[in-house]
Amino acid sequence: MKTSNELLKSGSDFLRENNIKSNIIDAELLLSKVLGQPREKILVESDLKPNQTQIKNFYNLILRRGLSKEPIAYILNKKEFWSLNFSIGREVLIPRPETEILVETIVKYFKGKNPFVLDVGTGSGCIIISLFQEFTKSKGIAIDISQKALKFAKLNAKTSNTINRIRFINSSICDFHNSKFDLIVSNPPYISRPDLNDLDESIKYFEPKLALDGGNDGLDVIRKVIYKSGKILKINGMLALEIGNGQYKKVSQILKLNKFREKFLIKDYKNNIRCIFSVLNHY
Numbered sequence: 001m002k003t004s005n006e007l008l009k010s011g012s013d014f015l016r017e018n019n020i021k022s023n024i025i026d027a028e029l030l031l032s033k034v035l036g037q038p039r040e041k042i043l044v045e046s047d048l049k050p051n052q053t054q055i056k057n058f059y060n061l062i063l064r065r066g067l068s069k070e071p072i073a074y075i076l077n078k079k080e081f082w083s084l085n086f087s088i089g090r091e092v093l094i095p096r097p098e099t100e101i102l103v104e105t106i107v108k109y110f111k112g113k114n115p116f117v118l119d120v121g122t123g124s125g126c127i128i129i130s131l132f133q134e135f136t137k138s139k140g141i142a143i144d145i146s147q148k149a150l151k152f153a154k155l156n157a158k159t160s161n162t163i164n165r166i167r168f169i170n171s172s173i174c175d176f177h178n179s180k181f182d183l184i185v186s187n188p189p190y191i192s193r194p195d196l197n198d199l200d201e202s203i204k205y206f207e208p209k210l211a212l213d214g215g216n217d218g219l220d221v222i223r224k225v226i227y228k229s230g231k232i233l234k235i236n237g238m239l240a241l242e243i244g245n246g247q248y249k250k251v252s253q254i255l256k257l258n259k260f261r262e263k264f265l266i267k268d269y270k271n272n273i274r275c276i277f278s279v280l281n282h283y
Ligand SMILES: C[S@@+](CC[C@H](N)C(=O)[O-])C[C@H]1O[C@@H](n2cnc3c(N)ncnc32)[C@H](O)[C@@H]1O
Pocket: 092, 093, 094, 095, 096, 099, 120, 121, 122, 123, 124, 125, 126, 127, 143, 144, 145, 146, 149, 171, 172, 173, 174, 187, 188, 189, 190, 210, 211, 212, 221, 224
């Protein structure tokens, strides 16, 4: 019978041969899941003796990761974001580090305040729930067109004790009418239809199309969010948008057309403009 260390070695070798760059850590995480033990324990006690079922389950997960290229976050059903553990499944987008930059900037901007927030396309709830760790008295609304995504968002809000401050509504931004917000934040789907096919297979075959598909030019939902924000943002309220790489110029035009003025832009780790913060012009 193989020891945990031997399993880790054969699992990570298989992942490496199948071009998984994070092969070592992935094998550790998968073994940790199968054994129901923290990763640290597995690393320290290298001669644990998993039983037959555990070994079989481990290799099944290794195959899902190595051959099918299923993202590790979906196999583990969780993803860390803003130092919180979010429950996720294939019905929601896996929260991304770029989105943490959006959250970080909002936290700095509204420091010491408790804005009334609308999160459009909440998915796992990662944006509004993370913001509410910092804005401890804020209330808000999180909407998503996907009922299945909202189940995860509600679960995450319960786990993080923010459920009493967030109303979750299954709605498209187009059909949403509500009170005035201090902050509207959105990481909308922004991949253009032609680009959907070129996505990495771990994204293309696993992440929900509703969370990726931004229509022919990638800007369908962004347009809707900007247009509606013009109606439901308070005077001096802020619209914080995450956008795709290379979309800045076009989104900037849409903002102008809808009477928004850009306050500041945020670049990602690769120096691309990925977030636009804007306010409404009042004449
Ligand atoms: C890119 S994901 C973002 C999820 C999450 N906010 C995050 O940052 O990880 C976009 C989300 O918008 C939702 N969505 C797509 N079209 C929408 C619409 N018209 N109105 C509201 N939500 C929409 C999708 O279901 C998906 O959950």
